[in-house]
Amino acid sequence: MRSKKIRVIVYGLGAIGMLIAKHLYDKEWAELVGAIDIDPSKVGRDVGELLGLGSIGARVAHDDEAIGFIKNSNVDVVVHTVTTYLDKAYKQLEKAINAGAHVVSTSETLAYPWYRFPDLANKLDALAKSKNVSVIGTGVNPGFIFDTLPAFLTSVCIRVDRIKVVRSIDASKRRYPFQKKYGLSLRPDEFYDKMKKGEITAHVGYAESIMLISSMLGVKIDRVVEKQEPVIADKHMKTKYFDIPEGHVAGIRGLGIGFVNNKEFVVLELIASVGRSDYDEIIIEGVPPLKWRNEYGTSGDIATAAMVTNMIPKIVNAKPGLLTMADISIPSIKVNI
Numbered sequence: 001m002r003s004k005k006i007r008v009i010v011y012g013l014g015a016i017g018m019l020i021a022k023h024l025y026d027k028e029w030a031e032l033v034g035a036i037d038i039d040p041s042k043v044g045r046d047v048g049e050l051l052g053l054g055s056i057g058a059r060v061a062h063d064d065e066a067i068g069f070i071k072n073s074n075v076d077v078v079v080h081t082v083t084t085y086l087d088k089a090y091k092q093l094e095k096a097i098n099a100g101a102h103v104v105s106t107s108e109t110l111a112y113p114w115y116r117f118p119d120l121a122n123k124l125d126a127l128a129k130s131k132n133v134s135v136i137g138t139g140v141n142p143g144f145i146f147d148t149l150p151a152f153l154t155s156v157c158i159r160v161d162r163i164k165v166v167r168s169i170d171a172s173k174r175r176y177p178f179q180k181k182y183g184l185s186l187r188p189d190e191f192y193d194k195m196k197k198g199e200i201t202a203h204v205g206y207a208e209s210i211m212l213i214s215s216m217l218g219v220k221i222d223r224v225v226e227k228q229e230p231v232i233a234d235k236h237m238k239t240k241y242f243d244i245p246e247g248h249v250a251g252i253r254g255l256g257i258g259f260v261n262n263k264e265f266v267v268l269e270l271i272a273s274v275g276r277s278d279y280d281e282i283i284i285e286g287v288p289p290l291k292w293r294n295e296y297g298t299s300g301d302i303a304t305a306a307m308v309t310n311m312i313p314k315i316v317n318a319k320p321g322l323l324t325m326a327d328i329s330i331p332s333i334k335v336n337i
């Protein structure tokens, strides 16, 4: 067991960052030494106070002082929970790496950054190697349900012809930023307009998950198709955060397909709408055929916070550079290290 605690800073104290901060506070092997945000209601305060735990001696610094703060706090790992797209996240990741910290990020496009941002991915990889630190993007999805878990299941197959994953989510149980980015309560025309302008995104990561599976299985994907459409409320609905009139958006139905030789090899279906039953299902067509199903669904926010937390002890011992889940030995909960 490791005698020294792993010193961690959470970069981005939103819904997911706060959950992770709470997990880290409870972990024997971790020391939460601070956080970074831009929200004036958080900057300068103690993370423990924001969590309702009282002062724990972990200050929230502003993004402008990030490099000095990370360096001076002698941080081993920065948990980055700010934003989805790598071009927006790049500056923050660069600061963490330049300050000498390993990074575990929930940025969806960082899960397989060579798909959407190949130049930035190569730049980040070179920077991480020059500073001898490791960087990874992970979470529940991408990171687990649509990629690592189905790839792991194929370890008992001698042949795989097709992988299909269905993730069904009751959107009303998810955090505010999730419901907002899925367009809940918008009119369908507003949904399409905001999706086009990038003001909302719904799920990002179908392609990243497909490319992760491809890299894990050593299968060359020729073409990826991604699409998302709104699920329309057939009656008046309400969540903790949104009032949804009949005919407005109550969720989304999304699809990612990876083709090999013009045949579907990976099919990822996400249906997240108000009142839907929660379940995850993976069907592997091959030898032997497999069907895995989680009747409870995988609680996305808790699962993301857990995956990131459990990745911390792995990243401090990983090879330097920009990594993906394909580089990590089988993930598991980390009770002691």
Ligand SMILES: NC(=O)c1ccc[n+]([C@@H]2O[C@H](COP(=O)([O-])OP(=O)(O)OC[C@H]3O[C@@H](n4cnc5c(N)ncnc54)[C@H](OP(=O)(O)O)[C@@H]3O)[C@@H](O)[C@H]2O)c1
Binding pocket: 011, 012, 013, 014, 015, 016, 017, 036, 037, 038, 039, 040, 063, 081, 082, 083, 084, 085, 092, 106, 107, 108, 138, 139, 140, 141, 142, 143, 175, 177, 178, 300, 301, 304
């Ligand atoms: N891979 C996965 O499975 C997975 C799962 C869940 C979430 N995610 C992703 O993780 C990210 C965080 O999710 P969330 O729901 O926690 O979002 P959120 O509530 O919006 O949290 C983001 C936090 O970062 C802060 N922030 C913005 N710009 C910053 C900067 N330059 N420096 C430091 N902090 C900054 C925000 O402050 P303001 O509020 O003041 O802007 C906010 O507190 C999102 O991109 C989400 O899509 C991925």
